[in-house]
Amino acid sequence: MSISLDRFGREAFFRFVKRAADRLSRWAKEGNPISIVSHVDADGISAVGIMASCLYRLGVPFRVRIVPWLDEDIISELSSDFEGPFVFTDIGSSYMELLAKELGTRGVLVLDHHPPSGPPPPGWVEVNPHNHGLDGSKDISGAGVAYLVARELDSSFRDLAPLAVVGALGDLQDTFNKRSLAGLNELAVRDAVEAGLLKVSKDLIFYGRETRPIHKAMAYTTSPLVPGITYREDNCLMVLSKAGIRVKEDDRWRAVRDLTDEEKERLLEALRDFLASRGHPPSIVDRLVGTVYTLTREEPWTPLRDAREFSSLLNACARMERPDLGVAICMGDRSKALEEAMELLNEYRSTLAGHVARALSEPGFLEEREHIIVLHGRDAISDRVIAPVASILSSSMVGKRKPLVAYAFSENGEMAKVSARRPPDLVGLDVGAVLREAAEACSGLGGGHDVAAGARVPISELEKFLSLVDELVGRAMRA
Ligand SMILES: [Mn+2]
Numbered sequence: 001m002s003i004s005l006d007r008f009g010r011e012a013f014f015r016f017v018k019r020a021a022d023r024l025s026r027w028a029k030e031g032n033p034i035s036i037v038s039h040v041d042a043d044g045i046s047a048v049g050i051m052a053s054c055l056y057r058l059g060v061p062f063r064v065r066i067v068p069w070l071d072e073d074i075i076s077e078l079s080s081d082f083e084g085p086f087v088f089t090d091i092g093s094s095y096m097e098l099l100a101k102e103l104g105t106r107g108v109l110v111l112d113h114h115p116p117s118g119p120p121p122p123g124w125v126e127v128n129p130h131n132h133g134l135d136g137s138k139d140i141s142g143a144g145v146a147y148l149v150a151r152e153l154d155s156s157f158r159d160l161a162p163l164a165v166v167g168a169l170g171d172l173q174d175t176f177n178k179r180s181l182a183g184l185n186e187l188a189v190r191d192a193v194e195a196g197l198l199k200v201s202k203d204l205i206f207y208g209r210e211t212r213p214i215h216k217a218m219a220y221t222t223s224p225l226v227p228g229i230t231y232r233e234d235n236c237l238m239v240l241s242k243a244g245i246r247v248k249e250d251d252r253w254r255a256v257r258d259l260t261d262e263e264k265e266r267l268l269e270a271l272r273d274f275l276a277s278r279g280h281p282p283s284i285v286d287r288l289v290g291t292v293y294t295l296t297r298e299e300p301w302t303p304l305r306d307a308r309e310f311s312s313l314l315n316a317c318a319r320m321e322r323p324d325l326g327v328a329i330c331m332g333d334r335s336k337a338l339e340e341a342m343e344l345l346n347e348y349r350s351t352l353a354g355h356v357a358r359a360l361s362e363p364g365f366l367e368e369r370e371h372i373i374v375l376h377g378r379d380a381i382s383d384r385v386i387a388p389v390a391s392i393l394s395s396s397m398v399g400k401r402k403p404l405v406a407y408a409f410s411e412n413g414e415m416a417k418v419s420a421r422r423p424p425d426l427v428g429l430d431v432g433a434v435l436r437e438a439a440e441a442c443s444g445l446g447g448g449h450d451v452a453a454g455a456r457v458p459i460s461e462l463e464k465f466l467s468l469v470d471e472l473v474g475r476a477m478r479a
Helices: 002-030 042-058 072-080 093-103 142-153 155-170 185-194 214-220 233-242 261-277 282-288 307-319 323-330 336-361 386-396 431-440 459-478
Strands: 034-039 062-067 086-089 108-111 125-127 198-204 289-295 366-368 373-378 404-410 415-421 445-448 452-458
Touching (some): 034 042, 042 062, 042 086, 072 093, 093 108, 108 142, 142 185, 289 307, 307 323, 307 336, 336 373, 336 386, 373 386, 386 415, 431 452, 452 459
Antiparallel strands (some): 198 289, 404 415, 415 452
């Protein structure tokens, strides 16, 4: 039953993909500039890379705006100096009512995978897997939706498939067997492999597996966060030495990809021992083995070679308020933009490492409540990085069986930016739904996916909001 439903869902979904491509072709022929509006994260930037490449190749003038969310001010700023049609990627569906009110008479295309808040006005085209019973949280990303429209526009645009893979990994959609992408994402993976642009293999998933000395790759790995290993190069070197693994070959540092299968086994075993000796579950190590997506046309030793690293680089550009660098890289810049982005990435990593270490060691940051764990970021953690700090901390809380709700002060201290993360084994809880309901009851706005969600709430309502989230999570867990 579910298989045939999925098939009908897909057929309907692809009818909308076709409709969107037709609409874009028509706009392209009319020749008016098109405004691309996207979400400020790795997926949103990848989606822009795809859409902007399409328009560039079709000779259509375009402009790009990358936004953290949509509200009346942002939408009126988007539309005040612009007459042409809009393409929203990786954002829009959750703001349909607002968009309809502000842009109702314009040409609008929404290519998104966030849960829709309502139907689009007549004349607009919305492509969203949720409208067809498909799972937008893990089956396809915003970049994936943009890619399907791109390949429908022109089959030669299939060379953009790697960007859809990067976007899906940026949205942590590798939740299937051995950390692989599945669902509609499989189409982009298959296209990229067939075009000779992507190699899929099973291996150790260490950050920088192609590019960094082994102990650094281990220490830089934050998904999963390995307690005592992440951000701790000293312990990494110790574990490597216990496993009897040489870190250098002659004078050159070895990378993870230089390890033999036997050495990899010994390393995993040593990591299990290390965790067990410190009272952590050794099963964390299982998540370090999985599906590796290698972009074979990218230079080895660059952060673009491994699709997960590529998405981290885009993410850093987004968090450090330079999404333009990410877009340039997605559109093919491999010189100046790449160089600048790599510097930004270093800066970003040390910022995150500092926050995580503080939250774990200083009192007053983490508070365990009945059904949730609260991270009080207040003004000590910037609202730009509260979401990744929440992700890293939540992945370290194996066995806690409680979602993490982190917040930081934002917008001159008037609002709180909230980020919630659900541990992967806590099935049956939709933190997106919880945040939406709680935020709406507290004069705020919230929503997102079942494993990761966000909200904006006035500071004056923050305590009420946190209590309500605690209560709603408790209720959902009993249901
Ligand atoms: Mn997305």
